[in-house]
Amino acid sequence: MIEVQNLTKRYRDRIAVDRLNFSVAEGQILGFLGPNGAGKSTTMRILTGFLPPSEGTARVAGFDVFEQPLEVKRRIGYLPETPPLYPEMTVAGYLKFVAELKRLPGRGLRAEVDRVGGLAGVSDVMGRVIQNLSKGYKQRVGIAQALLGSPPVLILDEPTEGLDPAQRAEVRGLIKRLAGKHTVILSTHILPEVTMTCEKVLIINQGRVVAYDEIRKLTHVHGGKAENVSLEEIFIKLTAA
Numbered sequence: 001m002i003e004v005q006n007l008t009k010r011y012r013d014r015i016a017v018d019r020l021n022f023s024v025a026e027g028q029i030l031g032f033l034g035p036n037g038a039g040k041s042t043t044m045r046i047l048t049g050f051l052p053p054s055e056g057t058a059r060v061a062g063f064d065v066f067e068q069p070l071e072v073k074r075r076i077g078y079l080p081e082t083p084p085l086y087p088e089m090t091v092a093g094y095l096k097f098v099a100e101l102k103r104l105p106g107r108g109l110r111a112e113v114d115r116v117g118g119l120a121g122v123s124d125v126m127g128r129v130i131q132n133l134s135k136g137y138k139q140r141v142g143i144a145q146a147l148l149g150s151p152p153v154l155i156l157d158e159p160t161e162g163l164d165p166a167q168r169a170e171v172r173g174l175i176k177r178l179a180g181k182h183t184v185i186l187s188t189h190i191l192p193e194v195t196m197t198c199e200k201v202l203i204i205n206q207g208r209v210v211a212y213d214e215i216r217k218l219t220h221v222h223g224g225k226a227e228n229v230s231l232e233e234i235f236i237k238l239t240a241a
């Protein structure tokens with residue numbers, strides 16, 4: 001569903017993403033990890049058609065992100081690091097506005113807004129103005145807009161950022177339920193979250209892949225005789241350089 005080959009992004013003389021190769025099969029959740037500045041957001045912005053790569057290719061649902069960005073955008077629900085909210089709108093008004101931007105059919109639009117509102121847990125704040133919501137609720141509104149139209153691919157950049165522990169658990173449960181039906185790339189700094197949600201993980205450091213495997217295999221390879229090596233320990237070891 002997602003195929004990335006030799007993807008490279010340069011900002012002037014800085015290489016943010018350096019020859020990345022990975023793929024995500026339909027219905028899979030890929031945990032996407034890396035320290036601050038590793039190149040995760042850059043990669044996700046390329047995959048969602050918001051930023052052109054300097055070199056390499058990326059295909060989403062069979063479409064090239066650079067050559068057919070509109071086809072790609074139609075098939076992706078994207079939660080950026082900072083959700084693009086309009087603070088003066090109500091939650092329902094905003095979701096309806098995004099649904100129209102995504103050109104979802106007018107008939108059934110209200111039901112679709114209610115559906116994603118229910119999934120993301122914002123049904124009880126639909127009539128409230130976004131700027132008055134708590135950070136956690138704003139984040140949920142961001143998740144709701146990503147789910148509009150039930151796109152086959154979801155790219156979620158730190159979806160549990162700003163949520164309290166109970167809300168985090170809820171969002172984790174939601175992401176797990178979405179897998180199978182959706183292909184998901186999940187970026188987060190909360191490593192136990194990845195262990196609980198994803199089968200496979202991609203770790204990058206300074207723009208390069210340092211690990212790309214099933215979590216179970218990574219713990220086996222890096223754990224040696226110690227069976228309880230955590231993803232956190234592996235992450236620290238691989239990104240220390």
Ligand SMILES: Nc1ncnc2c1ncn2[C@@H]1O[C@H](COP(=O)(O)OP(=O)(O)OP(=O)(O)O)[C@@H](O)[C@H]1O
Binds near residue numbers: 016042043081
């Ligand atoms: N518009 C830009 N111009 C120049 N350099 C940039 C630009 N955007 C990002 N970078 C640089 O590219 C590198 C990768 O940044 P990116 O935001 O993709 O990292 P990240 O893994 O998402 O980090 P974080 O976890 O902190 O969000 C960093 O060194 C960053 O400073």
